[in-house]
Amino acid sequence: MNPIYPILSGMLAQERRLEVISNNIANLGTPAYKRDFVLFSGFSPVKREAIDIPPVEATPTFGMIDDVITDFSIGPIQVTGEPLDLAIDGTGFFAIETPQGTRYTRSGNFTLDPEGKIVTPSGFPLLGEGGSIITPPEAESINIDSTGKVVARTSAGLLEVGLIPIYEFAVQERLKKIGNNFYDAVDQQATVSLTAAIRSGSLERANVNAPEELVAMIMASRLYETSQRVIRSADEMLGYAVNEVGRL
C-alpha cells in the first residue's frame, strides 16, 4: 500500500491549493486584497534503513503544503474622486481601532460616522496620530494630502483635524490575515513609515491576477487527475500481486 498514501496526501494538497485560489478569486472585488499562494514542500525520500526510527518520523511527508504566503505587491489603483477613498503609495498599512485591539489594513474605503469620525465601512475608527480623527460637523469638504494631513474646509477657514500615519513592519509576510480586510500584527512592532504617501480620491484594488489564478487552477485540477492515475496504477499492481502472484 506504500505508494497510495503519499499520492493521496498530494491530492489533498491540491484540494487545499484550489481553496486558496478560490479565495483569491472570490476577493477579486475586495479593495486592497492581497493574494495568497501555496508553497509545496519537496518529497522527502523514504529511507530504506528507517526500520528502527520511531514511526512518526518514518511517515513520509509527500506533497504537503508547506506554507501559504501572502503576496504583498501593490494592486492597481482606481481613481474614484471620493476624498475619503485613500490608497497607500508604497508599503505600509492604516491602523484601525477595533474592540480586539489595533488592526492594520490597506483597504482605504473610509467614510464618516454620525459623530464625523473617519471610520471603515464597518464602523471601526481609523487611528490618527493621537487617536481617532473627528471632522467638524460644519465642514464643507475634507481634504487629505499625501503626508496624511486631514484638513476640513469650513466657512471660517481651513482647520487641521488630524494626521493619518502609515505603519510598516519589518516582515510584513508575518502579519496574520484575520478577515474583514484586517491584518493582525501578532508579535511585530509597527513603525511609522517615512516613505509611503497617501493618495486621496483613489482606491487600491485586489492584486489578484485572474489569468494567473486560472492557470494555477488548471494545474491543480490536472495534477489531481495525474495523482488519480497513479493511484489506479498502484491499485492494479497491488491487485496483480494479490490475485495473480498468489496463484503461483
Next chain:
Amino acid sequence: MRAMYIAATGLAAQQLNVEVIANNLANVSTIGFKRGIANFQDLLYQTLKAPGSSNGTRTLPVGIQVGSGVRPESAHRIFTQGEFRRTDGEFDIAIEGRGFFQVALDDGSIVFTRSGAFELDKDGNIVTAEGNSIEPPISIPADTESVTISPTGIVEALPTGGGAAVQVGTLQLARFINPAGLISIGRNLYQESLGAGEKVVGAPGDPGFGRTLQKTVEWSNVNIAEEMINMIIAQRSYEVNSKAIQTGDDMLGVVNTLKR
C-alpha cells in the same frame, strides 16, 4: 470540496456588485440620483499553521492560512455633486453643495431629497411631483406673474398687476455629517437614520450648506463609462468564480473514478 463554497461567496458578491451597477445605470437620468457602490471584505481565515509559531527548531516566518471567501461590507451611496442642467421650470431648484430639501410625507414624517424638480399644487403650494409639500411649506399667491428664488433660498413673488416683489418664504435645507448613512426609500427620497448623524437645518448659503440654483436641476452623478467598466470587471470576476466551482466539480469527478 470547500473550494466550491469559497467560490460561491465570490459569485454572490459579484452578483450584488452587478445589481448595484444596474441600479446606477437604470437611474442615469434620474434627477438628484446618487450612485451606489458595493464594498467587499474577505471572510475569516482558517489557520492551519500560525505565522510566527515554532516547529521545534525554528520560528516559522509564515504560516498556512486558508481564507473562506468574501462578503459584502456595505452598499451605500456616493454623494458627490451631479451636473447641472438648465430648465425653464420656475420651481426646478438644484442644490450646489451640501444639503437636502425636506419633504413632508402624508403621514407627517419628514424625508429628504436632492431632487429639486418641484411643482405647484392647486392651492399654490410648492410640492414634489407626487404632491408632497416641502418643509417648511411655501405657498405662492394666486396673482403671481413670476417667482424668483435667490441663491440663499429666498422665494419672491412678483404680482401680476405690477408693484414690488413680495417675499413669500425661505427654502430650508437639512444636512447630515454622513449622508451615506441615510436610508434610501425610493422615489428619490431618503430617510433619517442613526448612521447619518444628527439632522442640522439651515438656510441655503449658511456655513456648511449649499446654495440654491433656480431653473436648474441636478442630474444624477452616474458616469456611464465608469459603470460600464465596473460591469465588465464584475462580469469577468463572476465568470472566473464559476470556473473555480467547475474545477472543484471536475476534481470531485476524478475522486469518483478512483475506485473502479
